[in-house]
Amino acid sequence: MESSGEVVSLPVLVESNYRACTIPYRFPSDNPKKPTPTELAWINLFSNSIPSFRKRAESDDTVPDAPARAEKFAQRYAEILEDLKKDPESHGGPPDCILLCQLREQVLREVGFRDIFKKVKEEENAKAISLFEDVVRVNDAIQDEAERVENLIRGIFAGNVFDLGSAQLAELFAKDGMSFQASCQNLVPRPWVIDDLDSFISKWGRRPWKKAIIFVDNSGADVILGILPFARELLRHGVQVVLAANDLPSINDVTYPELVEIIAKLEDENGKLLGVDTSNLLIANSGNDLPVIDLTRVSQELAYLASDADLVVLEGMGRGIETNLYAQFKCDSLKIAMVKHPEVAQFLGGRLYDCVIKYNESVD
Structure with missing residues (x-):
């Protein structure tokens, strides 16, 4: 199960x-043949997600015998x-x-499923658009720029609620749907739990960045109502923005072709995003x-585009907390996500649905 192309x-x-x-x-001191308490907790977390994945797979009408394959x-x-x-x-x-x-x-693809969240992604993208x-x-x-940036950051958190990889949120979404403004x-x-918002807004005010790489997360409200308004604001200030999306489908994450x-x-017909020129926006x-x-x-494409980046944004719990929270960069970095697993909240010493905004200046 490999993405297409070489990776670097x-x-x-x-x-x-x-x-x-x-x-x-x-x-290193742990017994290699015995699972640690942390490993067991995460194995159980993934085990608890199986029913919601099976339900999505059963309803995939692009796959013959979907219920049997889902089982x-x-x-x-x-x-x-x-x-x-x-x-x-x-x-x-x-x-x-x-x-x-x-x-x-790997198991989903082996039994014949490629994108079990395709239908719900299409529905949520249409709603968010x-x-x-x-x-x-x-x-x-x-009018106040600091307030506007804070509102944009809050919009990213609100959009990031929509995550069908979380068993609890998948159940909530199935019952009620979700309101972006309410979120x-x-x-x-x-x-x-990690709150560097003020230092990020202060740096923003100094107009330090020329090129930002943003690793996007979920389809629907997350990318369209959370990330794109934020990216548009960067474009307004002359920043070149590269949105990096998945090669292949996984959960309800937006893929590169979907984002295009x-x-x-x-x-609009002039290549503008509500009045903002998008010639500096790359996918x-x-x-x-x-x-x-x-x-x-x-x-390799992303590596080439990122070689002169001066800001990297990792959005979403998977990319910005569960992986890469402590990653260091030769440029400024922002990790931004909502905490949607109790195990992650416990590790961070925060609350379920707490917010993380971790801003670091470049490492020399």
């Missing part, structure tokens, strides 16, 4: 001591997780969030096929 390291990544996975699942997926993936509980080194282990995601995608202008107008109406208003109060289509629908294929990312394995 992100050139602005500081590779010395880089570990993609944030949470230490085991230590096969559920059984096979559950067996693999049980194997890892008995022997952490089975199936390429010991397990971490990257391996657990890889194994899930219809709301895009209203969200942007609200932002544009805020903006109902964020947990500051200070957040979304931008085409939002631009890149990240080379990734998971909801988490190892930055030593990105596409």
